[in-house]
Amino acid sequence: MYITDxxxxxxxxxxxxxxxxxxxxxxxxxxxxxxEPDYAGLIAPILLRRMGKxxxxxxxxxLPLIQNQRxxxxxxxxxxxxxxxxxxxxxxxxxxxxxxxxxPTNFVQSTPNALAGSLAxxxxxTCYNITHVHKGNAFExxxxxxxxxxxxxxxxxxxxxxxxxxxxxxxxxxxLAGQFKVEDSTSENLLESGTPGTVCGEGASMFILKDKxxxxxARIVDVAQISYPTEEEILGLIxxxxxxxxxxxxDIDTLILGKSGDSHTDVWYTAVNRKLFQEQSIFTFKDLVxxxxxxxxxxxxxAACLIxxxxxxxxxxxxxxxxxxxxxxxxxxxxxxGLILMSI
Amino acid sequence: xxxxxxILNLKKQIIQYVNILDYKPDQIGDDLxxxxxxxxxLDSIDALELSVMLERExxxxxxxxxxxxxxxxxxxxxxxxxxxxxxxx
Amino acid sequence: MTKNIxxxxxxxxxxxxxxxxxxxxxxxxxxxxxxxxLNLQSRYSELKLFGEVKADTNSLGAPIYFHxxxxxxxxxxxxxxxxxxAIQHSKLTPEEISSHxxxxxxxxxxxxxCLTDELYADANFLSAGSxxxxxxxxxxxxxxxxxxxxxKGFTNTINTACSSSSNAIMxxxxxxxxxxxxxxxxxxxxxxxxxTINGFNSLQILSENKCKPFDIHRDGLNLGEGSAYVVLESxxxxxxxxxxxxxxxxxxxNDTFHPSSLSENAVGVTKCMELALMDAHILPSDINYxxxxxxxxxxxxxxxxxxxxxxxxxxxxxxxxxSYTGHTLGAxxxxxxxxxxxxxxxxxxxxxxxxxxxxPGYCESLITHFTPEVKLDCVMSNSYGFGGNCTSLxxxxx
Numbered sequence: 045m046y047i048t049d050x051x052x053x054x055x056x057x058x059x060x061x062x063x064x065x066x067x068x069x070x071x072x073x074x075x076x077x078x079x080e081p082d083y084a085g086l087i088a089p090i091l092l093r094r095m096g097k098x099x100x101x102x103x104x105x106x107l108p109l110i111q112n113q114r115x116x117x118x119x120x121x122x123x124x125x126x127x128x129x130x131x132x133x134x135x136x137x138x139x140x141x142x143x144x145x146x147x148p149t150n151f152v153q154s155t156p157n158a159l160a161g162s163l164a165x166x167x168x169x170t171c172y173n174i175t176h177v178h179k180g181n182a183f184e185x186x187x188x189x190x191x192x193x194x195x196x197x198x199x200x201x202x203x204x205x206x207x208x209x210x211x212x213x214x215x216x217x218x219x220l221a222g223q224f225k226v227e228d229s230t231s232e233n234l235l236e237s238g239t240p241g242t243v244c245g246e247g248a249s250m251f252i253l254k255d256k257x258x259x260x261x262a263r264i265v266d267v268a269q270i271s272y273p274t275e276e277e278i279l280g281l282i283x284x285x286x287x288x289x290x291x292x293x294x295d296i297d298t299l300i301l302g303k304s305g306d307s308h309t310d311v312w313y314t315a316v317n318r319k320l321f322q323e324q325s326i327f328t329f330k331d332l333v334x335x336x337x338x339x340x341x342x343x344x345x346x347a348a349c350l351i352x353x354x355x356x357x358x359x360x361x362x363x364x365x366x367x368x369x370x371x372x373x374x375x376x377x378x379x380x381x382g383l384i385l386m387s388i
Numbered sequence: 389x390x391x392x393x394x395i396l397n398l399k400k401q402i403i404q405y406v407n408i409l410d411y412k413p414d415q416i417g418d419d420l421x422x423x424x425x426x427x428x429x430l431d432s433i434d435a436l437e438l439s440v441m442l443e444r445e446x447x448x449x450x451x452x453x454x455x456x457x458x459x460x461x462x463x464x465x466x467x468x469x470x471x472x473x474x475x476x477x
Numbered sequence: 478m479t480k481n482i483x484x485x486x487x488x489x490x491x492x493x494x495x496x497x498x499x500x501x502x503x504x505x506x507x508x509x510x511x512x513x514x515l516n517l518q519s520r521y522s523e524l525k526l527f528g529e530v531k532a533d534t535n536s537l538g539a540p541i542y543f544h545x546x547x548x549x550x551x552x553x554x555x556x557x558x559x560x561x562x563a564i565q566h567s568k569l570t571p572e573e574i575s576s577h578x579x580x581x582x583x584x585x586x587x588x589x590x591c592l593t594d595e596l597y598a599d600a601n602f603l604s605a606g607s608x609x610x611x612x613x614x615x616x617x618x619x620x621x622x623x624x625x626x627x628x629k630g631f632t633n634t635i636n637t638a639c640s641s642s643s644n645a646i647m648x649x650x651x652x653x654x655x656x657x658x659x660x661x662x663x664x665x666x667x668x669x670x671x672x673t674i675n676g677f678n679s680l681q682i683l684s685e686n687k688c689k690p691f692d693i694h695r696d697g698l699n700l701g702e703g704s705a706y707v708v709l710e711s712x713x714x715x716x717x718x719x720x721x722x723x724x725x726x727x728x729x730x731n732d733t734f735h736p737s738s739l740s741e742n743a744v745g746v747t748k749c750m751e752l753a754l755m756d757a758h759i760l761p762s763d764i765n766y767x768x769x770x771x772x773x774x775x776x777x778x779x780x781x782x783x784x785x786x787x788x789x790x791x792x793x794x795x796x797x798x799x800s801y802t803g804h805t806l807g808a809x810x811x812x813x814x815x816x817x818x819x820x821x822x823x824x825x826x827x828x829x830x831x832x833x834x835x836x837p838g839y840c841e842s843l844i845t846h847f848t849p850e851v852k853l854d855c856v857m858s859n860s861y862g863f864g865g866n867c868t869s870l871x872x873x874x875x
Contacts, residue, residue, distance in 0.1 A: 090429050093407040119731075124614060126636075131590075132600050138675045139597055143520045145449070147405070147440045148433055151676035152737045152863060155586065156615065157637045161864025164731035170748055173731040173866055174644055177636040179616040185633045192651050213600045217613065220599055220606030271623050271632050379620065432738060436681060453681065 045194055045253045046260035049112060050354075051105040052345045053078055054247035055333045057357040059105070065358040068332050072230040074219075075210055076245040076334030080104070091166065094149055096127040098209035101248040102159040103166065109252050110167045110203055117199035118172035119163050120189050121207065122182035124337035126156025126175075128211035135213075159207055172198070180376025181269040182206065183338040184384065187253075188267050194255040205250030206341035215244055223335075223377075225305070231331045234305040242304035245334020249341040251348075261352035264344070265289050265369075265385040275315050278381055282320060282373070285383055291369060293320045298350065298367050300343045302374030304330045309378040316373055325363035340374040340382050347372060347386045394467050402463070405441040406434045418464045427462075435460055446470055481712045482653050483720040483875060486567025487815045488559040491703035492528035492802045496562055501819055504827040505847055509801045511687045511699050516551075518594070519671045525683050527669060528701025528803025530555065546621065548612040550589045551702075555808075556618040556666035557625075559704035563662060564626075567708035568718065571626070573660065578714075580631040580658040581623060582649050583706075584641035584665030585807040586673070588615035593671035618666050630658060636807070638862030639770075640729075641665055642705070643810030643870055647727035649709050659714045664706030664811035673806065674700055680737060688773030688804075689831040690797035691782070691840055698772040701803025705811035707818075720875035722818045725855070726759070728752025732865035739780035745867035746784030750857065753869035754788075759855060761789045764871075766826055766844075766851075768813045768858040771797020772804050777861065782839040794851075796829035796844040810860040810868065817856045817872050825849040 052058040055076040056068050069079070078101060083092055086104055095103065102121070110116050125131075134150035152158065157175035164173050172193065176185040183206040193199040218224060225241040234243060254260070268285045270277060286292060299321050301313045317326070327350070333342045347370045349356040368388050375381040399413035408428075421427030423435070430438075438460050442448045448470065450456050459469045490496065492510025493503035503510065514522040514529050530537075537554040540561075564574060573579060589612040590596055596613055598604040611617065616634040623632045631652065635644045642665025649661030677683050677700060684697035709724060730752060732745025739746065754761060769781055778797075785792045798816050799805075805812055820826055826848040835843050855873045 089410055090408070093409070094433075124616065134676065135593065135597050135600065135672065138593065138671060143671070143675055143678075145440050145443045146675055146679040148436050148676070148679035148737070149407070151679055152433060155636070155638050155863050157862070157864040157866060158736065160637075161731065161736060161866065164865060165733050165736070168733050170730050170733055170744055172729050173637070173864075174635065174648075174729065175637055175864075176633060177615040178619065178632065178634040179614055181632070182616075182634075185631075188631075189648065192648075192655050195655055196651065216602050217596075217599050217610050220602075220604070221610040269631065270629060271620060272627075273629070277629065431735065433680075433736065436679065439681075440679075 045191060045255060045264050046257040047251050047262045047264065047348050048254050048257050048260045049109055049252040050250065050261065050345055050348055051109055052247060052249040052342065053080060053101040053105045054342055055079060055245055064355060068358045070231045073228060074224045074243045076243055077210060078247050094153060096130045096153055098127050098207045099153060099159050099162055102207040103162055105248040106163050106203055106205055106250040107166055109250050110163065113201055113252060116169055116171065116201055116203050118193055118202045119160050119169060120174050120186045120202060120204045121160040122176045122186035122338050123156050123159065123207045124177055124179045124182050125208065125214060127154045127158055128209060128213040130154035132211055132213040179337045180380030181382055183341040184267050184269045184382040187264060190253050200255055202253045203250060204253055205248060206338035207248040208246050208336040208338050210244050210246045218244065234331045235303050235328055237305045238307050240306060240308050242306040242330065242335040245336045245339060247333055247342060249345040261354060262348040263387045265387050268383045269381065271380050273381055278316065279319055282316065282383060285385060289385060296321060296324055296369045296371045297365055298327065298363060298370045299324045300327045300329065300347055300370060300372040302330060302340065302343065303328045304335045312375055312378060337376050340372060340384065343372045343374060344384055351386065351388050391467055391471065394470065395463055398463050398466055401441055401445055405437045406430055416463060419462045422460055422462060448473055482650055482709050482724050483712060483715050484707055484722045484724065484818055485710045485715045485718045485720065486563050486708040487706065487818065488562025488566055489703065489705035489812055489815050490530055490555055490558045491805065491812055492530055492701050495532060497815065503801065504816060504819065507828060507830060507847060509687060509830050511803055514669065517669055519674055521674050521678060525685055526687055526699050528699050528805065529669060530702050548608045550609065550612050551591050551668035552585055552588060552666050553618045553621050555668055555702065555704035556583065556622060559664065560622055560706045563706040563708050569708065575627040575629050577630050578659040579628065580649060580652050580661040581628050582633045582635065582645040582661060582663045583619040584635045584645040585615050585618060585667055586636055586638055586641055587667060587670045589613040589617045590672050591668040591670040637866040638864055639806050640810060640860040640862040640866045640868040641807040643860040643868040644729060646707060646811060646814055646870055647729060647868060650724050650727060653709060653711050659711045661709045662706055663709060665807045666704035667702050667805050667807040669700055669702040682774045684773060687831045688800060690771035690773045690800055690829055691778050691835050691843055692832040693834045693836055695773045695775060695778060697774055699803035701805040703802065703805045703808045703812055705808055705815050707811060707814055722821045723873045723875055725873045726753045726757025726871040727869065728756055729868045732867055734865060737863050738776045739861060741780065743780045743784035743787060745865055746780055746861060747787040749867040749869040750784065750788045753871050757871045763855050764793050764857050765853045766820060766856040767793055767795035768817050768856065769795050769797045770859045770861045771799055773799065782836060786839065792839065792842050794826060794842045794844050796827060798827055800830035813858050814870060817858050820856055821853055821872060821874050824851055824853055826851055
């Protein structure tokens with residue numbers, strides 16, 4: 045399937061990438077917050093007032109894409125958690141008011157499918173509308189769902205994307221779970237820190253996918269995912285996926301790896317890099333946008349910009365050889381692993 | 389409570405409870421319909437938010453949804469309901 | 478011609494039974510599972526009526542605690558219970574369960590947030606970190622099961638609110654049809670939580686009485702809990718097994734009306750049924766029974782009846798089994814799918830309980846008594862969720 049249009053709201057200046065900066069935005073500390081646009085003009089105030097950050101970012105990135113298409117046959121979102129800020133607000137209301145009369149807005153907006161529902165509502169789209177919440181593989185599963193719809197002949201054009209937000213809820217819980225760095229780090233030294241833990245990111249990346257297209261930005265050739273694998277199984281999955289698409293490791297010229305700077309889990313990337321891909325150009329993205337369950341959506345955005353030469357917001361340093369095939373390999377906490385194979 | 393003062397307070401509270409923070413109290417007319425396309429454009433979830441407002445701010449608990457629809461017509465109608473409820477207590 | 482996809486096993490735990498057999502017995506005897514909550518620590522435990530699974534969390538966990546897995550929630554335990562029954566019913570071998578040819582798609586709305594108080598403490602840094610810090614997300618139960626059974630195929634979790642597990646079933650069917658997988662274990666799990674109870678209460682749609690779907694005096698829903706999983710298999714891998722039924726089609730649509738209520742003219746409700754019928758290549762007149770969403774709220778039931786009238790020149794027999802179980806949210810689609818399969822296996826229909834004055838003009842075919850010895854070939858099961866999500870599933874005799 046083909047990516048014909050895309051938009052992202054991320055910790056980088058990806059939205060309205062009019063001005064081209066020399067370098068990506070540098071972040072420090074454990075929260076890489078999204079650079080949100082001014083939504084006035086994108087979202088009516090009467091609707092915007094209820095939207096938490098995740099829905100806002102998802103609508104902000106997704107709705108203009110829908111509006112530029114004549115027809116959309118499906119809206120498919122991958123989001124591990126949806127509106128966590130609404131969730132914790134409602135949770136805190138339950139305790140504060142001792143389960144008394146509570147305001148329903150936070151509850152309704154906290155359901156992870158509120159974004160897909162709002163996109164449908166705002167674009168009057170009655171088509172297939174699904175939200176995959178499978179944590180670290182939610183975005184991969186959204187793409188697989190889109191591939192199925194194309195194969196079934198039930199869609200020509202699909203909006204697929206992800207959203208995740210930083211809230212006190214996930215930040216505090218993940219901190220207790222030891223997910224983040226104890227010491228301070230910056231975008232520049234995150235990946236080489238050699239210490240446990242990573243940083244928390246957020247964002248929404250949205251894509252218009254088409255089954256057939258003459259004019260397109262990049263092609264998504266295949267998507268695969270696996271949970272709780274061994275190293276052998278990951279290497280096997282990569283080889284199987286390449287073979288299925290008549291490719292060998294040496295045909296891949298560019299790798300995008302989900303390195304997060306967490307010394308416990310970056311070993312997966314080192315192994316894949318060392319055992320299968322030694323000559324390839326390597327790009328990373330968590331130093332740009334932080335770690336979150338559906339961050340592979342941003343890697344897909346980066347890959348599409350690398351392949352198409354589309355302005356991502358800063359000057360990408362391209363490898364000397366032209367890019368033909370990109371393999372994205374990412375995992376979330378070493379538990380859920382995903383592959384996205386992209387081509388020109 | 390003085391009705392004019394009550395109406396001003398209500399407008400401020402409505403702005404908070406239904407989260408229309410870009411509104412100023414004087415932009416909401418006393419008799420402006422709160423619901424529907426010709427007024428403020430609130431919906432059924434807002435009606436529930438307004439019920440919560442009555443309970444938390446005025447200690448008035450609405451139990452009958454049909455009754456709520458009659459009360460939440462405009463700021464004026466809410467003010468009248470509050471005054472009549474408080475005076476009968 | 479697409480291959481047949483058979484149901485070769487199922488398992489469920491619900492307010493009307495701790496396994497599939499107990500559920501069937503209750504359905505036949507008209508015994509609902511709605512009452513006061515015994516397990517839930519909430520001020521509403523005594524005020525509202527619920528469809529609670531009649532087992533405390535410790536006894537649910539007994540078969541699994543043995544393995545000393547930390548951080549298991551009630552949602553996880555309900556899921557394990559139903560999943561275990563389903564794979565045993567289908568006689569799946571450990572190799573088949575962990576095979577790359579097997580997909581596992583689950584669903585939940587509350588997920589691990591059933592531990593509302595622990596979550597509050599962890600999320601607000603009021604604790605040093607409970608054993609549940611990895612347990613709260615919607616996908617936690619799916620990952621626990623995938624890990625426990627060493628599942629190496631596709632795994633997924635869907636959350637489209639109350640239609641979640643219907644969409645899990647739909648995706649399992651589509652993955653098998655595509656040829657990517659030979660088998661899919663599909664369903665969902667939901668446990669009652671202070672979080673959801675207060676949420677539905679804030680929308681003023683929780684009833685203090687046993688819910689009476691499609692009654693003119695219906696006054697809201699009863700929240701319930703449970704879990705249900707169905708094993709779907711492509712015909713080439715299950716020729717040696719009993720075929721309990723087939724899944725023949727599914728449709729999903731968005732109502733595009735409101736975040737938490739359905740449109741008067743039933744846009745999404747109508748379209749999802751249309752899409753399911755087109756998907757299965759059958760006509761409305763082929764449907765012999767509808768397991769309605771039928772939550773018992775004014776808005777849902779009225780819209781659903783309008784949807785039926787839009788599609789069916791003559792509305793087929795229908796009922797809402799939520800009158801037995803309450804609304805089990807993320808588990809409801811899969812649970813009601815199993816009830817539909819019971820109907821197909823045993824040629825009988827289970828009634829809509831508690832309804833005294835059915836909505837006039839629509840409810841001539843509302844099933845109000847247990848009805849044995851009916852001829853059934855094809856049945857429909859509908860689910861609608863917040864965010865306008867509407868799903869219709871179609872099942873047929875093998």
